[in-house]
Amino acid sequence: xxxxxxxxxxxxxxxxxxxxxxxxxxxxxxxxxxxxxxxxxxxxxxxxxxxxxxxxxxxxxxxxxxxxxxxxxxxxxxxxxxxxxxxxxxxxxxxxxxxxxxxxxxxxxxxxxxxxxxxxxxxxxxxxxxxxxxxxxxxxxxxxxxxxxxxxxxxxxxxxxxxxxxxxxxxxxxxxxxxxxxxxxxxxxxxxxxxxxxxxxxxxxxxxxxxxxxxxxxxxxxxxxxxxxxxxxxxxxxxxxxxxxxxxxxxxxxxxxxxxxxxxxxxxxxxxxxxxxxxxxxxxxxxxxxxxxxxxxxxxxxxxxxxxxxxxxxxxxxxxxxxxxxxxxxxxxxxxxxxxxxxxxxxxxxxxxxxxxxxxxxxxxxxxxxxxxxxxxxxxxxxxxxxxxxxxxxxxxxxxxxxxxxxxxxxxxxxxxxxxxxxxxxxxxxxxxxxxxxxxxxxxxxxxxxxxxxxxxxxxxxxxxxxxxxxxxxxxxxxxxxxxxxxxxxxxxxxxxxxxxxxxxxxxxxxxxxxxx
Numbered sequence: 138x139x140x141x142x143x144x145x146x147x148x149x150x151x152x153x154x155x156x157x158x159x160x161x162x163x164x165x166x167x168x169x170x171x172x173x174x175x176x177x178x179x180x181x182x183x184x185x186x187x188x189x190x191x192x193x194x195x196x197x198x199x200x201x202x203x204x205x206x207x208x209x210x211x212x213x214x215x216x217x218x219x220x221x222x223x224x225x226x227x228x229x230x231x232x233x234x235x236x237x238x239x240x241x242x243x244x245x246x247x248x249x250x251x252x253x254x255x256x257x258x259x260x261x262x263x264x265x266x267x268x269x270x271x272x273x274x275x276x277x278x279x280x281x282x283x284x285x286x287x288x289x290x291x292x293x294x295x296x297x298x299x300x301x302x303x304x305x306x307x308x309x310x311x312x313x314x315x316x317x318x319x320x321x322x323x324x325x326x327x328x329x330x331x332x333x334x335x336x337x338x339x340x341x342x343x344x345x346x347x348x349x350x351x352x353x354x355x356x357x358x359x360x361x362x363x364x365x366x367x368x369x370x371x372x373x374x375x376x377x378x379x380x381x382x383x384x385x386x387x388x389x390x391x392x393x394x395x396x397x398x399x400x401x402x403x404x405x406x407x408x409x410x411x412x413x414x415x416x417x418x419x420x421x422x423x424x425x426x427x428x429x430x431x432x433x434x435x436x437x438x439x440x441x442x443x444x445x446x447x448x449x450x451x452x453x454x455x456x457x458x459x460x461x462x463x464x465x466x467x468x469x470x471x472x473x474x475x476x477x478x479x480x481x482x483x484x485x486x487x488x489x490x491x492x493x494x495x496x497x498x499x500x501x502x503x504x505x506x507x508x509x510x511x512x513x514x515x516x517x518x519x520x521x522x523x524x525x526x527x528x529x530x531x532x533x534x535x536x537x538x539x540x541x542x543x544x545x546x547x548x549x550x551x552x553x554x555x556x557x558x559x560x561x562x563x564x565x566x567x568x569x570x571x572x573x574x575x576x577x578x579x580x581x582x583x584x585x586x587x588x589x590x591x592x593x594x595x596x597x598x599x600x601x602x603x604x605x606x607x608x609x610x611x612x613x614x615x616x617x618x619x620x621x622x623x624x625x626x627x628x629x630x631x632x633x634x635x636x637x638x639x640x641x642x643x644x645x646x647x648x649x650x651x652x653x654x
Contacts, residue, residue, distance in 0.1 A: 212402065213410045226416030229346055230357060232402030233339040236297060237358055239395035241365045242308060242388055243331025245473075245594070248273070248324060250373050254381050259317050273324040274595040278588040281333040285584025292405035293338035293580075301396050304330040308389040312382050335396065337587060341580055344571035345406050348414040352512030355568040359505025359560055363498050406576075442637060443575025449582050452635040454522070454573065457628045459589055461525060462566055464622045465532035465558065466593030471601035471618070472539055472555070479611050483543045492545065496552030497559060504560025512568060518634035521572055525565050526630045529622045531558035536619035540612040566590065573634050
């Protein structure tokens with residue numbers, strides 16, 4: 138600033154023009170000298186440390202503010218003492234895998250093991266059995282919207298703690314079931330509190346803990362699906378050997394232990410453990426260029442642009458993604474239920490179906506790892522958004538091939554394509570929402586896409602059944618669904634990542650779309 142500016146800003150000095158220029162300049166020099174001496178005599182107040190609040194918004198505002206070592210949670214302090222050269226992100230992943238495994242009783246293929254036994258014991262018809270499934274799925278699609286908002290407000294760990302006793306109560310109702318109504322509550326509880334609450338909490342937690350490595354971290358949950366299918370086979374053997382009620386007791390105890398292990402490990406966000414996203418420890422590595430680069434990348438990831446619920450669904454990309462994730466789930470849900478009939482139309486028996494599902498399980502796990510690595514390899518969010526194109530392309534190929542199954546070889550090829558689709562969908566569907574819309578309101582935004590997938594899986598079998606009645610086979614319905622799936626490809630292939638305040642998908646220049654964040 139010039140002398141005139143200093144004088145004009147000092148309220149103790151006369152305004153410009155009230156005294157001669159020489160007097161004003163002299164007074165200004167004296168005032169500046171006195172102020173300088175006063176600052177030297179008075180000690181500076183120490184900077185206030187950032188407040189450590191439990192709210193997510195504060196963490197987003199100050200993402201790398203680490204807690205002092207003596208205020209970290211006990212399990213984090215213990216891990217840091219035992220493994221000083223490793224990050225707590227490693228046990229965090231293990232805890233999330235355990236909590237996801239505990240949701241096995243809510244999976245549709247697991248609940249399907251009860252169907253024939255319930256029909257026999259309670260003398261219910263096929264229509265009533267289908268009603269149990271439909272009610273459970275529709276209820277979960279509605280209730281998951283509240284679950285997502287609870288996760289945003291209270292944190293995933295608190296939601297799991299509240300859900301645990303209710304989840305156990307649902308399993309107890311199945312064990313002690315004496316009427317269809319108790320069975321219905323057990324179905325709804327297992328689905329809503331298992332897959333749509335506990336499993337969702339695990340996935341949201343991983344998304345909040347990882348940014349640069351989010352795809353690869355989410356791909357590890359692909360092993361959970363394989364483990365759940367394996368556990369379902371073991372559980373079915375227990376049902377045959379000891380009865381379904383005794384087998385359900387074993388399942389309840391196993392799930393409870395898995396949840397308790399997960400709760401002892403997981404934390405809502407990495408800042409709770411004194412870390413930045415991807416497990417980067419602020420201050421680690423000293424002044425090494427690599428350490429500084431890693432810390433800078435973690436800071437950018439933690440300060441990601443988070444959309445509110447309204448802002449997210451004000452962008453056209455949100456609705457394109459809804460279309461992308463809805464039709465593939467309709468095709469997968471329909472094929473999952475009617476695969477035996479589809480194969481029977483071509484003269485293939487149940488053994489072929491078992492071989493197909495084996496291919497789906499093995500390839501699906503490998504596909505999730507590959508999809509995670511592909512997403513993480515993309516340098517910008519715009520490039521990551523376009524990677525989602527893989528999902529509808531694989532889904533459409535799988536649907537088209539399902540109408541051509543006429544031999545075991547084609548059936549296995551169909552299983553391979555379906556496994557590629559399932560693995561890619563699992564990673565893209567649960568990691569890209571956090572990548573595109575940020576961490577702060579992830580629970581409520583992800584819950585909408587969770588409901589879209591639920592409704593698609595529930596509607597698929599009904600649509601294929603109706604098509605078989607009208608056209609005498611599944612072929613026309615499978616081709617039509619494949620065309621609807623492919624209709625999203627031009628949109629997703631040219632779609633830039635969403636920006637706040639931009640309500641038109643192609644209002645950005647192509648150079649900005651490919652060279653942006």
